[in-house]
Amino acid sequence: MSDWLSDLIFWIAVAAILFGLRRQRIFWTVGALGLLLVFNQFFTPGFFHLQVLDGHLYGSRIDVLNQGAKVMLLSLGMVLVIATGGVDLSVGAVMAIAAAVSSRLLVTQHLPAGVAIAVALGVSVLAGAWNGLLVAGFGIQPIVATLVLMVAGRGIAQLITEGQIINFLDPTMVYLGNGHLFGLPFTLTLVIVMLLLTHFLVRRTALGLFIESVGDNDEASRYSGINAKQVKFLVYTFSGLCAGLAGLVACSNIKSADANNIGLYLELDAILAVVVGGTSLQGGRFYLVGAVVGGLFIQTLTTTFYAKNVSSDIAPVPKALVIIAVCLLQSEVFRTRFARVLSPIEKFLKPVGSWLPRHLPTTARHDSPKS
Template sequence: MKLVRTALAHPLVWPVVTLVLLTLLDLAHNSAFLSIRMLDGHLFGAPIDILNRAAPLVIVSLGTTLVIATRGIDISVGAVVAIAGAAAATVLADDPSQVGLALAAALGTGIAAGVWNGLLVAFVGMQPIIATLILMVAGRGIAQLLTGGQIIPIGAPGYLVLGDGYLASVPCSVWIALAAIAATALLVNRTALGLFIRAIGINPVATRLAGLRSASIVFGVYVFCGVASAVAGILASSNVRSADGNNAGLLLELDAILAVTLGGTSLAGGRFSLAGTVLGALIIQTLTYTTYSIGVPPEATLVVKAAVVLVVSVIQSATIRALLARHLQRVLPSARTRPIVEASE
């Protein structure tokens, strides 16, 4: 019983259970769901497709995780994805050989967006949702100005390989996402930055009074989120071979926030889990795949996604976990005798 209570209390248990249940549902509908085959030297199959499609969301969600951990929010990430793709496509439209310049332009827009959000939140003192809402609205307009309101095709092979190419038979976007996960994990787990971010999220006033330069750290977190969004914009535009200022990254900010919360990160700040965020992103992408594969009508897809997210979020709440634990104590005889034995010892 103690083992069950410990498992139920672990923040990653419900995301893992949700992902397993979705996988079982897909297997029930398609027995070859987990099969992976080699075709023309590349790995193909539903799991590879899910990982490939989830890569931009994973990268954006990493930046969103750190922002939320500082009691912030960034709802402009979808717009930054669109701006980054539009900036890269604009450069490549003039000269397809300027792949390096296109990447620099995309990353530069991400840095600029992060600096803008960070200045408003950390130094001006504006509420994070309002500060990022400004860029969410204006950023979509900036992306459309860059593209002239048109979809700009991208044909540079050196750029397209990032989102549509393969390395060692695995999509390059998956490798890039893995590199982003590793770099972020090293940053927050092997340096004092992770501790500082948690401290700011728990009590920003106390950390400031303790001498920690919390404003600079919050500013850096928003810049990091902007860069992560730009990388996702590069992968997204490369994968679809075009830049669309109107639809690129649309509603991605909502999926990123859902991925973060499904992974166990607290919206109140101070507690975050990168592993949980990655699981949350995979849940959302797997759920999207599942709804299409089992024949859910496109107009009902968002409703189904919302219902699943609601159920998982409710199960993850502390109140529901306590109710489950009390129910198990009533059902399992060992649960009633265990505390008495432990007390006598």
């Protein structure tokens, strides 16, 4: 199949998705990703090159999907935590713990991969529950509470690996991060399954409603009979599970568990993915798919830098600028102060999407005073 034909099909698909999402909030996240891809189409030779080897697809876009899996998995848990108005800084450390536990059981205890994975996930859930206990049970601020595990977690992981980098060759573990299913990386399947599972968990039950309600107005939720503590405990626990999965993928990618470096700074990428995905750091409404697309966006950005031979070390700078830009757009003060500049843009964009218009201060929001 010639490249231009596959590109054409790809772009038609992108355009169709964007059109389909034109009234959704995640239009902007997907749009940003699309713009990044357009840039690559023209300025990064070979970015769009796809090739089939042994029935498996290879290419930069496939790499993005594979490499981005970790952040996408993390963002699934993080988006729920942020929706309750909290944040989980410990996910990177929990990733390291999960990697350490699984590889240790696999290599030194010679347990089957299934058991190793199950135990690693169990430990991650416990780690998440610990955060949930501190936040919901003791009422400690989320940043502070999760900082404890962020500091100690890596030490625990090193304790488990005894400071070694444990290499493994177990086919099941290696498959997790490197295998292919239906010609595509297995990690993609994993992300999709987790996305569907999370979606089911929060949107097919009333949990999603409760999470948004607690994040938006904690007190009113309590008055309505919602068990806010339970909700908070659950989201931190779930975030632990997601971090565990991401940790397994991360160590499988490199076929070894390096407690020092696995998941380093990934908590920041996950928060960024959630914010880029349209969920406000203040809590409330959350966008699951947005968070996953946000993760993809960040990975694409990183991969673009690799492709353009920009040192991976400089890559953080544009990431930082993206954080600031997105947060400025979410900042009430910024929007009020620059309403004059933003409103023409708003008018211009009104037919296209609905995110900016709906969130610009068209109706002033002032709390009426109390006497």
